[in-house]
Amino acid sequence: MTREKKLILLVLFTSLIGYVEWGGGNYTFVAQAELEAFEQLFKQPLSVLHPLIILPFAGQVLLLINLFIKQPRKAFTYIGTACLGLLLGFMFIIGVTTLHFKTILSTLPFLITAVVMVRYYRELENE
Numbered sequence: 001m002t003r004e005k006k007l008i009l010l011v012l013f014t015s016l017i018g019y020v021e022w023g024g025g026n027y028t029f030v031a032q033a034e035l036e037a038f039e040q041l042f043k044q045p046l047s048v049l050h051p052l053i054i055l056p057f058a059g060q061v062l063l064l065i066n067l068f069i070k071q072p073r074k075a076f077t078y079i080g081t082a083c084l085g086l087l088l089g090f091m092f093i094i095g096v097t098t099l100h101f102k103t104i105l106s107t108l109p110f111l112i113t114a115v116v117m118v119r120y121y122r123e124l125e126n127e
Contacts, residue, residue, distance in 0.1 A: 016031040017030070021100060077121070092108075
């Protein structure tokens with residue numbers, strides 16, 4: 001497996017560990033929320049039509065496509081990572097503004113991996 005595909009896989013995995021809590025003792029991980037949204041897609045399709053559900057899911061699909069094609073496309077990686085970054089970046093900002101350290105720590109692996117991915121592509125361009 002190439003370094004590029006390893007980074008894509010890391011972006012995917014780190015996006016799933018995002019954690020968020022809200023009032024009344026409610027909490028979820030991105031992976032749990034995604035499974036629930038996928039189940040709702042077949043029961044009540046209109047209930048999952050929200051940008052913070054559709055865009056990250058589309059990003060994951062693009063990254064998965066990149067994993068299974070012979071030569072990954074840089075545009076797919078950038079777009080997929082950006083779509084996931086909208087949700088996880090938003091979660092990070094919420095964690096920082098509310099000083100919720102579990103949320104901050106759960107989003108950092110994705111944000112760091114995304115930065116490493118961008119730096120990797122920039123190094124390729126400079127060669």
